[in-house]
Amino acid sequence: MTAWGLAWRTIARSPARSVLAVVGVTVIGALLFDMLLLSRGLLVSFRDLLEAQDFDIRVVAAEGSMVHRPPIANATSLAEAIARLPQVRRVTLLRTESAQAIVPGGDHLRIALVGTTSAAAGSVWTMTSGASLPTVTAAGAPPPLVISTRLASELQLEPGSELQLRLFRPGTASALPLVAARVIGVAQFTFEAADEYTVATTMEGFAAAAGTRDSTVAEMVLVSSQKGAGAAAAAAIARLRPDVRALSNEQVMEQFNENAFSYFRQISTVLSSMTLAFAFLLIATLLTMSVNQRLGEVAALRALGFPRRRIAANLLWESVLLVGVGGVAALPVGGLLALALDRILRQMPGVPERLHFFVFEPRTVVLHAVLLSVTGALAAVYPIWLATSLPIAATLRREILS
């Protein structure tokens, strides 16, 4: 009989014990799998969101960052200069502020008002009904609005509905007057948070809501470069104005990875390490107890001429079977658990609805398998040493006497 066959028979002899051990490995393995998914989940999901936008360069004020974005003066002329660069395909401006949206004679909600240009359609948002923002707005016409599907559903709005806006001006002790606007489209916004309602309007519409005619101020310029010309475009933009900073998608991700995402990376590292240590201790304890119960049997096998190598292989196979079956079962269980944990974490305020904390990658499965295998092998070391170094005659004598 091979070492594998002997290990299988040993495990099958105590089904209750083996099933419980496999269940334990499955649950701990599922937790390990989830922590590995968490370690890179935000990064992968955020990259997907950025790349789905079709803009590969973001221009912000030099003193700001992607989170704190001071206004860029004369952003319109900057956008025009960027659009003239041969490496650039598409440019759009972006400006955001909090506002109150009021249905005439009805409900009101706090919203995130985004001022932008028509080029943002299809990237910053995806239309579901109605029309996108126009390139030119007729003089005196109410600001056109593209609202999020959640806001449309909450306030029961549709293209053609009227909506009044009151912009909040931070740092000022006065309230701006209400501005009458008209909904022209409903869309899904890429970066809308679950606890947020987004409304987009033109830069002129935003300026009207802000009580000014100056529509040249923006806080970010989104740039889509020609294929393969991203770095050259970023360098050319940086040369245009010294007071702005052009960030590629990689640089944006690096900023978020260094700051916003690092807590989850650290916590996943700590929990992964603790999970592995826990799995090691428990598997080692189970195997050691199993060997202690079978000392007479091991001594008898050795007396019959079984070499130490086969005894060691037998115990190693036992560990492989427990960890292997539990590890494989951990993948679907971990997947389900990841869905539940993701749902919990996505309740965090301000997190875009399409951002996920747990994202599946094939490399995670490989890493999970390697880590569990190493843990299983290490956990088998002490029981193997115990079984292969026992004195045969003394053990047999003790077993017979007892």
Place this chain on the structure above:
Amino acid sequence: MNRVRASAFAAAFLIALAVPVATTAPADPPGILISRQLAEREHLHAGDLVSLALDATGSGARHFRIDGTYEPTPDPLRFTARRLEARMHLPDLIAMTADPADPAAAESLTAINVRLKDPQNAVRFSDAVTARVPGIVVRLTSRARDGSDPFVVLERFHVAVAVVTVLGSTAFLLALMVMRAEERRETIGIIRLIGISQRSILIEVLVEGLLIATAGAVFGILLAIATQGAVNQFFQWRYDTALVFVRVTRSIALQSIAVSVPLGILAGLVGSWTLLRRDVLALVGR
């Protein structure tokens, strides 16, 4: 507002350039405090003269004397941020930042911290100020209950992870208890043969389980208390903050005992029950 200006010490989170000054500094520049992190990074000490400006070009820079350094108040919402900060008297900050073309700029503040005589009146005070002064936001320092507190979500996440860990360890514990009961098969058989009732054996198992589970829970809590310092030191080093990340409180210790002791007893009972329901002769191998 004037009272605030006269008494408040401004928290100036400037996007500033802190440059040691070699020459042309005024005889007695105003004093500032700088954060420990800024002092370490720029090798600054109390008594040094520095110039601060609002932009990287250094335009409109003003000279200050460092009177001391301070440890920034740990902020869980900003613990990943590098706390390169300076604190100065409010008039100095306004002199640096106010737009001369805007007459209201010298009277503008970012925030006013208020300590009420009776904290129970916080909600009423907040409502009254919001109604009287349009365009401002009044926030209570107590934890928000409207879903805007990210730590409530983090707490839920950690509880979920703890529940999964408890489930996994329960399965392992059951496996160990089944093995342990199997080891004592013959002993239990002999005890039953000499007339000890199943009830007495069960009580013995229960007491034994209680003792082992309590000892395990206490050991676990002691281990957590012993290692919390290492976890805190790691994260405090990683993020250069004084924030406390792990704290074993009495409530957490009691929760751990409340979960682990019943689970330990239950696992012991389940393991032993498999033996107690068997025929006594089968236990002794007859």
